[in-house]
Amino acid sequence: MDKSEYRIEYFEENGFVRKDCKKCSSGFWSRDPDREVCGDAPCETYSFIGKPIFKEKTADEIRESFLAFFESHGHTRLKRYPVVARWRDDLYLNIASISNFQPFVTSGKVPPPANPLVISQPCIRLEDLESIGKSGRHLTTFEMMGHHAFNKRGVEELYWKNDTVRYCDEYLKQLGVDMDSVTYKEAPWMGGGNAGPCLEVVTGGLELATLVFMDLELTQNGGVTNIEGQWYKKMETYIVDTGYGLERFVWASKGTPTVYDAIFPEMIHELLTLAGREHPLETHREQMEDIARLCGVMKKKEIAKKLNLTPGFVKTVIEPIEAVYAVADHTRCLAFMIADGIVPSNAKEGYLARLVIRRSFRMLKTLTIDTPLEELVISHIKLLRNSFPELEQYVDRISEILSLEKTRYEETLIKGERIAKQKLKEYSAIGKMPLDASIKIYDSHGIPPEVIVEIASESGDGVAVDIPDDFYSQVAKMHAEEKKGEVDPVVVSQKERTKTLPKTLKLYYDKPTETEFEATVLDTFDDFIVLDKTLFYPEGGGQPADTGFLTTFAGSDGPELRVEDVLSVDGVILHKVAGAANSIDKGASVRGRIDYQRRMAHVRHHSAAHIVLWAARTVLGGHVWQAGAQKGEDRSRIDITHFKRISREERSEIEMLANKMVMRNEVIGVHIEEKNEAEKKYGFCLYQGGVPASKEIRIVQLGAGEDVQACAGTHCSKTGEVGPIKILRTERIQDGIERLWYSAGEAAVRAIQAREELIAKSAAVLKVPQEKLPATVERFFEEWKQLKKDNERLREELAELRVGWLKGHAKVINGMNVIADVLPDTDTKGLMKIAAQLAEAEFLTILMSKQDNHVSVVSSVPAIHKTRISASVVVKRVCEVLGGGGGGTPEIAQGGGENVANIEEALLTGLRVVEEESL
RNA sequence: GGGCUCGUAGCUCAGUGGAAGAGUGCCUCCUUCGCGAGGAGGAAGCCACGGGUUCAAAUCCCGUCGAGUCCA
Structure with a gap:
């Protein structure tokens, strides 16, 4: 990054000198001309420990002083955002105050809630989880105090580098920091596709704040600046993004050995x-x-x-x-x-x-x-x-x-320890457990290597467990990195094509109950037709697109095109038609007709989604959040966060509450509101279905505000129109997320009817009234089990009887008593019982039984003869004749084949095999 | 979002193509004044469900349902 980026008037006017750190060679600015190192760790040790940098202050005092300072300099104070970054799909947790404004505010798509603004934002970073408690300075949770100014090129600048540094200097001075000890270290910043020059504010070896001047964005093909191999270009916006570490300030003011002793001494004392x-x-x-x-x-x-x-x-x-x-x-x-x-x-x-x-x-x-x-x-x-x-x-x-x-944790441990013990036993012969085995135990069962080592030493089997230092990174390596989703080239070309077209007027919002409209064709390409206005709802927010027809006015024989799909590309709505889209000329007038049945089913299901979500939140608690949804004509689903399975009772309660909302026939209000206003008024629970990238958002409100969401879908005007809501089933798609399947309106009635039909049919089969079904089914099941047992017992008896009879029909071959016969009405299992008993009585057997298109074969060899001949060999040879195969142990084997006609030949083959092989 | 592991007797689990097993708990009997302990016998299984492969599937393959776990 160019050095000139850091030529800041304030530095020059206030007697700062620029130097290069003797240790890390980074450039830094300081009032002290004799300073040789940048002041940051590890170039300098913590000098503030035992020697606070300024007068002792609590977190609350620091936070208030910071917010008040910037308020008095024209900044608007904002309330904190949640620590879970629901408005971003690239982050789970809120990692910085600027996260609140990415990506739409920083890119200029959405105006900031205030400008300039100041906020103290609790952030969570888990990258250094292993260092927490050990390093003395890492925290999972910290407050990032930040003042932000969003500048736009061509618009009057709020302020940029100069004022940012001046504010920082003045704020530190106000706290009583020895200003000669402060250094501003040059440290180019990049993250999340953006970059810019940055100054780290350091004193006493501690970095207190970071002043980022974000004015670059990542570009594919050769931008103006190259940082670490990536090309960047100037952004349309340029943003002051500062981060003052609240906990660092408190720590510096107390000079305790660790940040923990400064921030939560009471908690430490209690523990x-x-x-x-x-x-x-x-x-x-x-x-x-x-x-x-x-x-x-x-x-x-x-x-x-x-x-x-x-x-x-x-x-x-x-x-x-x-x-x-x-x-x-x-x-x-x-x-x-x-x-x-x-x-x-x-x-x-x-x-x-x-x-x-x-x-x-x-x-x-x-x-x-x-x-x-x-x-x-x-x-x-x-x-x-x-x-x-x-x-x-x-x-x-x-x-x-x-x-x-x-x-849950205790259960996992108990279970996992058992598995670990077992695995250790497996390796007791070798004397050591290989690394991939311990990785697998951790990966599949969550037992950390330390625990495995502990178990190994307790067990006394003396199995060595080798755990390298990079164990966890080896685990991570195993999980191959997934490919980043590249932008679909089709979407890119669509975006390019529609860029010059005006946004389509959305008739489906103003006239949600109409089915026909007239419009003018603005463009046609591929299978797509673009109109100036449309009733066709494009796929979005989990609501599928409308289907229908477009007809030209060119008389009755004008082409009629079926609309198969509708999508919205940056506000321009594309109608995908079956057949040649270019059969309609640009500028032509067309009449459109949507499939009303389909639309109404979607409308009902969409409004029902809001109602079900509200009902679920009411029944289960405020932690319930939508985690995905999809609407359909017959049934729809909504995924919600919940920490345990939804019980049958809870499900019924949600269903009842949802239907009560329907019966109350509340108004489903729709209005457009400025995004920042709406957030202030309703909070982030607006964004159950995602965050729209626009200045103004469409708000759908249930009744008096029971549920308020940002939503672009089509809705019923009153809850009564939704009709009955039937929750069909719940499924746990992942730990902590329950999926509710439901139907609304006619689809719900059909679903209820289908279930009734099921019960009616089942009851008819058993010839019992429906209410007797559970008892009857249970009785039948019990009886079936009993009959199975009886059958087994009778088989046993039959076998015994047959054994007696067969003994009298033995031939003697090479000094062995051999029984070879075809038995009626039995199967492999029955033959096995007989063969086993005869083997016990020292008979060699070859038994067969004929079923429809199949012959079962069993052979047994008494233990005294098993060295002379193998039952397995006999069966194999016999079954070859039958066109099948078989096998088993030398003492007893089974097989079969399909050539029923060869059964006599097979029997003779068996006898021949015994005669030849046993010699 | 991407992996991995697991569903067998009430419970804990073996069995990984050729007859459904063990330990524990349960029931009966023996031993004992009684308990503990010991001995003998017994009951208890849709091997999660649905397909497929095979002469043959608890076992192999595919799917579904359920549970656990790791990584991003």
């Missing part, structure tokens, strides 16, 4: 008390501070070596406090995650929550704390009540979810 331990800061203050100073510079092992820490000291003093720090951090993370609606799961953001939960369980176990995790999370929520009072609303949900998670 230590529960664990019956003392804080090493009280017992070993000097050592703890020495360690802390080096933490930014070197690894734990190196520190231990340098400071001569004994392994015993590490184990008994350092490791427990690290676990305490981690739990204190995780409880805060979980409070935000669950309160903001994440349901623990085995996929997506739910998996991330479970990761943190299970790590917490493990830490609590090593600390021998048996206080339930939910109680600790609730403790932490109490500490946060001033800044985040909303968290307290969710304590019941948090309790329920976490205690459920505990149960």
